[in-house]
Every structure is written in C-alpha cells, then in structure tokens.
Amino acid sequence: MQRLLYIIQKEFRQIARERVFLLVIFIMPFIQIVVLGFAITTDIRNVSMAIIDYDRSSMSRRITDAFRVTGSFRYRGVLSTEREVARRMNRDEIKLALVIPRHLERDVKRGASPAVQVLVDGVDGNTAGVALAYANRIVQDLQREWLREAGTGAGELRNIHLTEVETRMVYNPALESTNNIVPGILAMLLMTITSFLTGMSIVREKEIGTLEQLMVTPVRSTELILGKVIPLLVVAFVLLNIGILAAGLIFGLWMKGSLITLYLLSILFSMSSLGLGVFASTLANTQQQAMFVTWFFTIFSILLSGFFIPIENMPRVVQVITYLNPVRYFMVVIREIYLKGTGLDLLWKEALAMTIFGLVMFVSATVRFQKRLG
Amino acid sequence: MFDRIFLSIVKKEFLHVVRDWQTLVIIIVMPVLMLLLFGYAITLEMRQITIALVDHSRSPESRAFLERIRASDFFEVAAVNVPEAQFERLFQERRSRCILVIPHDFARSLEQDAETDIQLLIDASDPNAANYIQKYLMQVSTGYDAARNPSFTMPLRLEPRLLYNPDLRSEYFFVPGLIAVIILLISALLTSIAIVREKEVGTMEQILVSPAHPVQIILGKVVPFIVLGFVDSVLILVIGHFWFGVPIHGSVVFLGLSLILYIFTGLSFGLLISTVANTQRLAMMATLLATILPTIMLSGFIFPIPSMPVVFQYVSRIVPATHFLRIIRGIMLKGSGVRDLVTPITYLLVLSIVLITVSVRKFNTRLE
Numbered sequence: 001m002q003r004l005l006y007i008i009q010k011e012f013r014q015i016a017r018e019r020v021f022l023l024v025i026f027i028m029p030f031i032q033i034v035v036l037g038f039a040i041t042t043d044i045r046n047v048s049m050a051i052i053d054y055d056r057s058s059m060s061r062r063i064t065d066a067f068r069v070t071g072s073f074r075y076r077g078v079l080s081t082e083r084e085v086a087r088r089m090n091r092d093e094i095k096l097a098l099v100i101p102r103h104l105e106r107d108v109k110r111g112a113s114p115a116v117q118v119l120v121d122g123v124d125g126n127t128a129g130v131a132l133a134y135a136n137r138i139v140q141d142l143q144r145e146w147l148r149e150a151g152t153g154a155g156e157l158r159n160i161h162l163t164e165v166e167t168r169m170v171y172n173p174a175l176e177s178t179n180n181i182v183p184g185i186l187a188m189l190l191m192t193i194t195s196f197l198t199g200m201s202i203v204r205e206k207e208i209g210t211l212e213q214l215m216v217t218p219v220r221s222t223e224l225i226l227g228k229v230i231p232l233l234v235v236a237f238v239l240l241n242i243g244i245l246a247a248g249l250i251f252g253l254w255m256k257g258s259l260i261t262l263y264l265l266s267i268l269f270s271m272s273s274l275g276l277g278v279f280a281s282t283l284a285n286t287q288q289q290a291m292f293v294t295w296f297f298t299i300f301s302i303l304l305s306g307f308f309i310p311i312e313n314m315p316r317v318v319q320v321i322t323y324l325n326p327v328r329y330f331m332v333v334i335r336e337i338y339l340k341g342t343g344l345d346l347l348w349k350e351a352l353a354m355t356i357f358g359l360v361m362f363v364s365a366t367v368r369f370q371k372r373l374g
Numbered sequence: 375m376f377d378r379i380f381l382s383i384v385k386k387e388f389l390h391v392v393r394d395w396q397t398l399v400i401i402i403v404m405p406v407l408m409l410l411l412f413g414y415a416i417t418l419e420m421r422q423i424t425i426a427l428v429d430h431s432r433s434p435e436s437r438a439f440l441e442r443i444r445a446s447d448f449f450e451v452a453a454v455n456v457p458e459a460q461f462e463r464l465f466q467e468r469r470s471r472c473i474l475v476i477p478h479d480f481a482r483s484l485e486q487d488a489e490t491d492i493q494l495l496i497d498a499s500d501p502n503a504a505n506y507i508q509k510y511l512m513q514v515s516t517g518y519d520a521a522r523n524p525s526f527t528m529p530l531r532l533e534p535r536l537l538y539n540p541d542l543r544s545e546y547f548f549v550p551g552l553i554a555v556i557i558l559l560i561s562a563l564l565t566s567i568a569i570v571r572e573k574e575v576g577t578m579e580q581i582l583v584s585p586a587h588p589v590q591i592i593l594g595k596v597v598p599f600i601v602l603g604f605v606d607s608v609l610i611l612v613i614g615h616f617w618f619g620v621p622i623h624g625s626v627v628f629l630g631l632s633l634i635l636y637i638f639t640g641l642s643f644g645l646l647i648s649t650v651a652n653t654q655r656l657a658m659m660a661t662l663l664a665t666i667l668p669t670i671m672l673s674g675f676i677f678p679i680p681s682m683p684v685v686f687q688y689v690s691r692i693v694p695a696t697h698f699l700r701i702i703r704g705i706m707l708k709g710s711g712v713r714d715l716v717t718p719i720t721y722l723l724v725l726s727i728v729l730i731t732v733s734v735r736k737f738n739t740r741l742e
Contacts, residue, residue, distance in 0.1 A: 018653065020651075020656055021656050021659065024656065024659045024660065024663065025659070027663075028659070028663065031663060031667075032667070035667060035668070035672065035686075036667075036671055038682060038686055039671045039672050039677055039682050040671065040677050041678075041681045041682060043501060043502070043505070043681060044681055045680065045681040046680040048680065074680070086537075089537060089538075089708070090704065090708050090714050091714055092700055092704070104530065108529045108530055113529065113530060114530050114531070115530070115532070115533040116530055116531070116532055117534075118532050118533065118534045118535065119535050120534060120536050120537065121537055121538060122536035122537055122538050122539030122540060122542055122546075123538050123539055123547055123703055123707050124547050124678060125539060125542035125543060125544050125546070125547055126544070127678050128539070128542055129542055130505070133509050136532055140528070143528050143530065146529055147529070161484050161485070161486075161487065161488060161489075161519075161522065161523070162488065162490070162519045162523075163439070163484070163489075163490050163491075163515045163518055163519055164489045164490065164491050164492070164515070165491075165492050165494050165508070165511050166493055166494065167495075167496060167508050168494070168495050168496070169498035169501075169504055170495055170496065170497055170498060171465070171497060171498055171499045172498035172499055172501060172504070173498070175498055175501040175505065176501065177501045177502065179501070180499055180500050180501060180502075196658075197655075200654070200658070201655075204654075204655070208575070283396070284396070286394070286571070287567075287571075287654040287655065287658075288394075288397060288564075288568075288571065289394065289397050289400075291567070291654075291658050292396075292397055292400045292401075293400070296404055299404075299408070300407070300411070303411060310420065310500060310502075310503055312420070312421060312422045312423070313420060313421055313422075314414075315414055318411075318414065332468070335499060339499040340465065340466050340499065342466045346466050346467055
C-alpha cells in the first residue's frame with residue numbers, strides 16, 4: 001500500500017513537472033468542446049444556390065423571392081446559362097441551381113404542370129439530399145399558397161382534402177445538433193485521455209529504460225499498474241468536470257439527469273479505456289507504437305459508437321460488432337442522462353455491459369502485462 | 375546537399391521504419407479498414423426507424439394511412455396503441471424514436487376539412503435522425519393524399535438532376551476525404567514524433583556531431599514518410615476506384631502531383647511541431663490539436679463548412695485539408711483542371727514553403 005502511494009506520488013510529480021504538457025491536457029477539453037461542438041452540425045444551412053430564370057414572369061419572381069428569404073439557402077444571384085452553372089459548380093461556388101423554364105406561368109395557368117429543373121452538386125450526398133428536400137418544401141409551400149389564392153370559391157378545390165403532419169420535436173425542440181454532439185464529445189474526451197495517456201506513460205518508461213529500474217525495486221507489477229492508472233484517472237475525472245462546465249457555460253447545455261449517476265457510469269467506462277491503454281503498452285515497445293495502437297482502436301470505437309452515425313443505419317454485420325464496443329454503451333448513457341434525464345433504473349443494462357467489459361479488459365491487460373515482465 | 379551522406383541517412387531512416395513492422399502494419403492496414411468502414415457503414419440516411427402507432431380513429435381511412443407506414447422500408451413498428459402516459463417511458467427506454475397519433479375525428483375531418491392534422495412526436499435528441507423521420511412521414515402523407523385525390527395535381531413539378539454523383543453514393547464523398555485525412559495523419563504525426571523521439575532518447579546529439587548538415591538530417595528523416603504517405607494514398611485510391619467504383623474524371627498525373635504537394639504541407643507541419651516539442655507525448659498532443667482535429671472536423675471532410683458559425687468558416691480556410699479536399703474532389707469527381715483550382719494550389723504551395731523555411735531556421739538556431 002505504501003509503495004502504491006509512492007508510485008502515485010511520483011506519477012503526479014512527473015505530470016506536474018511537464019508544464020506545457022499539463023497546459024495542453026487542460027486546454028484540450030475546451031478546444032474540443034468549442035471546435036467540435038460548433039463544427040459538427042448535422043443540420044444543413046446556407047447552401048449556396050443560383051437561379052436561371054428563362055420565364056421572367058411574376059410567378060418566377062415569387063419563386064426566386066421564396067429562395068432568397070430562407071436561411072437554408074444562400075442566394076448567389078441570377079445566372080444566364082447552364083454552362084455558367086456547371087462552371088460555378090466546378091469551382092464549388094454553388095451547390096444547387098434552379099432552372100425555371102420559358103412559359104412557366106402560362107403553362108401553370110393552363111394546368112400543364114410544367115417541370116422546374118433542380119441541378120444539385122451530388123458530391124456530398126447527404127447535403128444534396130437535404131438541400132433537395134428543402135427546395136421541395138419551399139416550392140410546395142408556395143404552391144399551397146397559390147392554390148389558396150386562386151382557389152377561393154373554385155368548386156374543384158373544395159373536394160380536395162389533405163393530411164398535414166404536425167410534428168413536435170421532444171427533448172430538443174429547436175433541433176440543435178450541439179445538444180446531441182456535446183455529450184458525445186465528453187464521452188470521446190474521457191476515452192481518449194485515459195487510453196492514450198495510460199499507454200504512453202507506461203511505454204515511456206520502457207523506452208527510456210526506467211521500467212527495468214522500477215522492476216528491480218520491491219514494487220509489484222500490479223502496484224505499478226495501479227500507480228500509473230490512478231493519477232491518470234484523477235486527471236481524467238478533473239477533465240470530465242471541466243468538460244461538463246465548458247458545455248454548460250459555452251452551449252448552455254446542463255444535464256437533466258443525475259450527476260452522481262454520470263460519475264458512477266464514467267468510472268465503470270474508464271475501466272475499459274484504461275484497460276485498452278495497458279493492453280497497448282504490452283503490445284508496444286515505443287511510444288509511437290503505443291500511440292498508434294490506441295489511435296487505431298479509438299478511431300474505430302468512436303466511429304462505431306453511434307457518435308454521429310446512428311447504429312441503426314449500419315449494415316447488420318457491423319451492428320453486431322458494435323455490441324463489442326464499450327463506447328457504444330457509454331454514448332447512450334451520457335446522452336440519455338444529459339438530454340432526457342433517464343435514471344439508472346432504465347440504464348442498468350448499459351451499466352452491466354460496461355462493468356463486464358471494463359473488468360475483462362482491465363484484468364486481462366494487467367495479467368498480460370505481468371506475463372510480459374516475468 | 376544530396377550526396378552520399380544524405381543517402382545513407384535516408385537508408386538509415388528507411389531501415390528504422392521497416393524494422394518497426396508493427397507500426398508499418400498499422401499504417402498500411404488502418405487506412406484500408408477505415409475505407410471499408412466508411413464505404414459500408416457510414417450513411418446519415420436513416421433506415422429501420424422504430425415507430426409507435428397510436429390510432430384513436432380506428433377507421434378504414436386511418437388503417438389505410440398506417441398501412442402505408444407498415445409497408446415502407448424505412449419504418450419498423452415497435453409498439454401499437456400505447457396510452458399517452460407511457461409516451462415518455464417509450465422514449466426513455468429507447469424502444470421507439472417516434473410516435474404517430476391519429477386523432478379521433480380523422481375520418482370525419484378528411485371528409486369535411488381542407489386539412490387534417492396528424493400528430494407526430496419525435497425523439498429529437500438526434501436532430502439529423504429527427505429531420506429524416508419528419509421527411510419520410512411527410513412523404514407518406516403526400517402519397518396518401520395523392521391516392522385519395524387522383525384528379526388533383528400540383529401546379530408545377532420539381533425535377534431534380536444530380537450532377538457528379540447521380541446515386542448520391544457516400545463513397546464518392548468519403549474516399550477522397552479519407553485520403554486527405556490519412557496523408558496528414560502519416561505525414562504530420564509520424565514526422566513530428568520521429569524527430570522528437572531522437573531528442574527524447576538522446577540519439578539526436580549523436581547524429582549532430584556527425585558530418586551531416588542539419589538540413590540533410592531533417593530531409594533524410596522526411597523522405598521515408600513521403601514514400602509511405604504516397605503508397606498509402608495510392609492504396610486508398612486503387613481500392614476506392616476499383617472496389618467502390620469511385621470515378622477519377624480528371625488527370626491522374628495532376629492528381630499525383632497534388633498528392634505530393636499536400637504530403638509536403640503535412641510534413642512541414644510535423645517539422646514545425648518537432649522543433650517546439652521535446653517529448654513524444656507533447657508532440658503527439660500538439661499534432662492532434664493543431665492538425666488532426668481541424669483536418670477531420672473543420673475541413674469539410676464530413677461536416678459541411680457553410681453550416682458552421684462564421685468564425686469557424688474563416689478558421690477552416692486556414693486548414694490545408696480544406697483546400698486539398700477541393701482539389702482532390704474536383705479532380706476525381708468533377709474532372710476539374712488546373713485552371714479551376716489555381717487558388718487552393720497556390721495556398722498549399724505558399725504555406726508549405728513558409729512552414730519549412732521557418733522550421734529549418736528554428737531547428738538550426740536551437741542546435742547552436
């Protein structure tokens with residue numbers, strides 16, 4: 001026990017001595033939350049668009065106006081030919097163009113239902129799809145307006161009955177993507193700090209050669225690992241709190257659920273990421289390798305955690321793999337606690353899964369570490 | 375400059391890289407795995423949406439409406455006729471992402487009123503999913519209206535034409551983007567760490583007393599990573615092109631040249647960091663913060679730049695990957711030529727020259 005305390009003390013000193021490094025780990029949560037929180041927007045806004053107007057009627061002007069006023073599009077002006085549209089798209093200046101055909105107004109009044117062409121830059125499929133949906137909605141709303149104006153009293157229109165979907169967005173009425181992303185960033189932060197730093201701080205001693213010196217002292221390898229892990233766990237815990245504060249102060253996002261539950265589940269989750277770090281240290285002989293091994297696992301576990309790609313969207317095989325990913329469970333937990341205030345009674349399955357993964361990973365990594373040394 | 379000494383340094387560095395085969399395996403395997411994952415697993419388009427249906431009307435009309443939802447590929451009915459008191463629990467247990475409620479007077483209202491409301495509650499904690507759900511259900515409603523009012527047509531139609539990527543396949547978007555990320559990862563991260571490592575282990579002094587010039591030492595360290603970065607990006611290109619069918623419309627030579635330019639930019643970042651950092655973990659953290667994070671998040675690799683706040687749009691213009699993404703997507707998907715891409719190319723060129731000059735100067739002064 002005494003020896004364990006000494007090692008912990010030594011680790012803290014080493015961390016404290018490296019000023020710049022300390023600065024970097026404490027600035028990291030802020031930068032991550034600010035950059036990621038603002039940058040990761042799954043909502044599509046300000047799509048640059050232009051219009052070719054071959055009709056120049058009052059109707060085509062109303063279409064143009066409707067596109068000018070919405071926040072979904074940024075209107076870049078009138079173009080005269082399709083060639084110009086192609087050139088602008090090649091230079092990434094516009095993403096969407098509307099081609100209003102000649103005699104649009106005349107054809108509409110005749111009831112010929114003319115086609116307005118929408119040219120969309122399809123490179124970013126998601127943006128293209130969403131922009132197209134926006135365009136559709138704008139045009140549909142406009143047409144409903146026209147129908148109402150033209151159809152008052154018209155007998156034919158009285159027979160038309162339309163259904164209208166009236167949506168209520170629960171838990172996130174303004175559809176802010178930060179509400180979804182920021183808790184995810186906290187999870188990512190906890191994962192990267194614990195796994196990266198653990199792996200590198202153990203391997204560093206190997207690389208510099210001080211691990212052998214430690215081995216000839218009476219310190220047991222379990223004590224060594226715990227001594228390495230506990231200070232980092234403390235650092236990670238502090239960082240988590242900084243992150244929670246930053247999320248609240250910068251984005252006004254405070255958790256609805258219980259802080260104690262989150263702390264408890266964070267510790268359960270940290271066991272698996274610390275285990276990953278120790279595991280990486282047994283594989284690696286240089287810090288570079290340790291970093292790459294952890295980096296490798298981190299990227300995949302974050303991609304497959306449902307952080308920004310919902311797991312239901314993935315193919316079945318990949319979905320099965322995600323059950324083996326501890327981050328998946330923590331991602332659910334932290335979002336539920338933050339946004340819905342879900343209690344532990346509905347989260348026990350995730351908690352159980354994280355406990356099992358944590359114990360298995362940490363214990364097997366430690367055993368592997370001991371074997372390597374013996 | 376490029377004499378025998380330089381060649382032997384390059385040889386030594388290559389040996390270092392090859393001997394460390396674990397890292398080498400990761401460098402080769404990781405991009406391929408990421409490509410497969412991105413190609414197959416990543417789509418923001420929702421499928422298998424769990425839905426709860428509540429039918430207060432229980433009429434032939436409402437059943438016809440619900441039948442359309444059941445028949446669609448997008449939805450998976452998770453619960454039926456749940457009482458309203460259970461709604462919250464349904465969301466908290468994550469059994470259902472949305473709840474559709476058809477009101478009592480649905481059938482009557484359909485006969486008499488111009489518009490009939492259907493209530494939809496969506497768990498919007500994932501706003502992107504919420505948007506898709508709303509879009510799909512509006513399509514269901516439009517389809518239902520069209521079937522009930524066959525004589526009715528809208529005044530005009532929108533006819534979409536998708537350029538460059540008619541099937542909206544996400545591989546077209548991700549393969550070029552992935553090349554930008556991987557190259558930076560290898561060139562910036564590996565370079566910075568490789569140099570700092572010699573400092574940390576103490577071998578840097580040994581090299582410095584040798585007759586080699588500091589510039590030769592740095593360049594010699596850099597050459598293997600240029601080769602590695604290039605091999606990796608060609609690997610991704612080949613798999614992307616032949617396996618995922620991502621086209622290369624523009625000139626392949628032009629593409630190769632711009633790849634090399636971008637590798638240089640990454641290396642110059644790595645060099646700069648290595649002159650500042652003294653330990654590997656500091657170098658790694660600094661690289662992570664200064665290059666990798668912005669490259670993945672702010673370059674338009676996944677998240678569109680125009681949707682970001684204005685400040686970040688300006689920041690994104692400094693990030694080299696933003697410009698490289700324009701180049702590589704332009705060449706591969708749009709067949710853009712040099713003339714379309716003058717601005718981003720100039721930017722990358724100037725940036726790399728400035729960074730390399732600064733870091734070589736700094737490296738020299740720190741040694742004396």
